[in-house]
Amino acid sequence: MCGRYAQTTDVKALEALLGAVAVADIAPRFNIAPTQPAAVVLTEDGERRIALHRWGLVPGYASDERSTPLLFNARAETLAQKPAFRSALQRRRCLAPADGWYEWRAVGRFKQPYLVRRRDRAPFMFAGLWESWTSSEGAQLRSMTIVTVTANQDLAAIHERMPAVLPPEAWDAWLDTRVDGRSLALRGLHPAPVGDFEMVAIGARVNQTSNDDPQVQEPVQEPAEPLELAQPRLI
Numbered sequence: 722m723c724g725r726y727a728q729t730t731d732v733k734a735l736e737a738l739l740g741a742v743a744v745a746d747i748a749p750r751f752n753i754a755p756t757q758p759a760a761v762v763l764t765e766d767g768e769r770r771i772a773l774h775r776w777g778l779v780p781g782y783a784s785d786e787r788s789t790p791l792l793f794n795a796r797a798e799t800l801a802q803k804p805a806f807r808s809a810l811q812r813r814r815c816l817a818p819a820d821g822w823y824e825w826r827a828v829g830r831f832k833q834p835y836l837v838r839r840r841d842r843a844p845f846m847f848a849g850l851w852e853s854w855t856s857s858e859g860a861q862l863r864s865m866t867i868v869t870v871t872a873n874q875d876l877a878a879i880h881e882r883m884p885a886v887l888p889p890e891a892w893d894a895w896l897d898t899r900v901d902g903r904s905l906a907l908r909g910l911h912p913a914p915v916g917d918f919e920m921v922a923i924g925a926r927v928n929q930t931s932n933d934d935p936q937v938q939e940p941v942q943e944p945a946e947p948l949e950l951a952q953p954r955l956i
Contacts, residue, residue, distance in 0.1 A: 723867050723884040726822035727751045728760055730844040735818055741769040751937050754930040755793040761865050762816040764896045778866035779854040780805045795866045797910040801903045809850035810902035814895050817847040817867055823927055826879040828944055834927045835920045836938050848885040873912035885910045
């Protein structure tokens with residue numbers, strides 16, 4: 722699963738890394754939440770672009786933007802079967818740049834947040850899908866979802882799912898809609914290799930979506946047991 726993430730790489734660095742042109746004001750973000758605008762990379766009119774789309778896909782067939790659940794994640798195994806994702810898998814694939822995401826692990830009654838990032842701190846790309854939805858008044862909304870796969874051995878302790886992180890050699894095929902999306906979903910989406918990512922315990926500032934600054938990623942000592950649940954010692 723991916724319910725919160727960060728994208729702090731400078732837009733000029735993203736343009737150089739991706740061979741893309743930014744068509745929106747892409748600011749560093751430390752705490753991106755569903756329904757908020759997020760950077761996506763897509764190919765339109767023969768040009769690779771970095772744009773902003775709402776995180777939480779609204780299918781083109783929706784009667785209104787609230788008529789479907791908040792589709793901020795999409796399971797790779799069922800992309801080709803789900804009506805909400807089937808068309809986008811073939812025609813509207815994108816990358817979502819990131820340099821970390823957040824997960825929570827229950828420790829008693831306390832939920833310890835973690836930052837998951839590459840060990841080398843490099844940015845990476847989630848596999849994503851995007852849609853364009855038009856309201857009855859003619860307003861257009863562009864939205865996206867992040868594809869997930871089974872978590873690898875490193876991350877399974879905090880969640881059974883993880884975002885599908887595409888290696889650089891897979892970016893071109895994922896963005897090229899001439900390549901069959903069904904085959905990409907079935908054979909091209911895998912958990913990240915063991916050892917590539919690390920989990921860092923961080924403070925509770927990340928819990929508030931209004932906190933969107935470097936301090937949300939400050940490491941803390943991982944609790945072995947929440948203090949309020951500590952058992953009294955018998956003397």
